[in-house]
Amino acid sequence: MKKAFFLLIVLLPGAVYSQSAAEVVKLKQLQDHINRETSNIKVINFWATWCGPCVKEMPLFEKLGAERKDVEVTLVSLDLDLNPKPEVVHRFVERKKLKSKVLILDEKDPNSWINQIEKNWSGAIPATIIINGKTGQRKFVEKELHEGDLEKLIAEIL
């Protein structure tokens, strides 16, 4: 009994965390998240589980978030645009043991919401927005990133 209680204490926070780790959001919530106030650098990456280059570059975001206390990484999954089941993303997050904050966008009519997130974005992924929380300065890239690219982009808006 004691052991079971101990296990519950140990496992429960983990279970709760992985549930809240990939929250399904609407455009408004995503915009509020992108525009939130912080003195840190905000890095927002748009991806999907089916997107090869997105999955390939993901460790760079994970590493950046783990290494730099002044950077807040968000991985925004667009999986629901093609597949209505968020479980696919939840399973992916668990399997890859992602530490970054993951949001799953649930919206219809991409033509209307893509421009509201970023005017220069075609809608293709991977795509990444980097924002200096202090100055509001912003960078947008629509391509797969490689080792060192994120650090360079961040340095450009510091």
Add this chain to the structure above:
Amino acid sequence: MIRSIIAAVACVLFVAASPLKGGYDVGDTVADFKLKNVTGKMVSLTDYASSKGVIVIFDCNTCPYSKAYNDRIIALNKKYASQGFPVVAIQPNDPSISPGDSFEEMVKLAEKKKYDFPYLFDETQNVAKAFGATNTPHVFLLKNDGGKFTVAYIGAIDDNSRDASAVTKKYVEEAIESLMTSKEVPATKTKAVGCTIKWKNA
């Protein structure tokens, strides 16, 4: 001083006016191209001199969005080729990055899906660059303006990738219907989520 202000303003205007990726905008005249079809024959835009227009679609074998739209692309050609707007599909991905998009795989897909329109291989990626294609599938609807092709519409096929039965706006069809009835195209540019074109490593 005034000169530097003018220079600064000109600079800002230039930056604002230049599109991020280059390529064609709506209204631009399209340069001819010649690419190898899955049949082995070369196909060029001038082959379509007698049609009212061409539905150019940058597409590929591997992208989940291309797969989701595959039957809708086939249906577009079935519906509009006979009305003067045939589909010409172009595969721009570099097979060394995306092996499933090799010419051999393109031939297989075209045979399996019984494509009755060209499926061309843009091996140098020069055509995709000239058009300013960014993702797959990416449509450029061209209209024949007395012998030269101009861009009438750029973007998505419709507004619902996930579910063809839940589509509310058929962008490409609406654009073609407008061209055929000499009306203004309601939406000349749209966006959709898609796979980035797999460009050769620079």
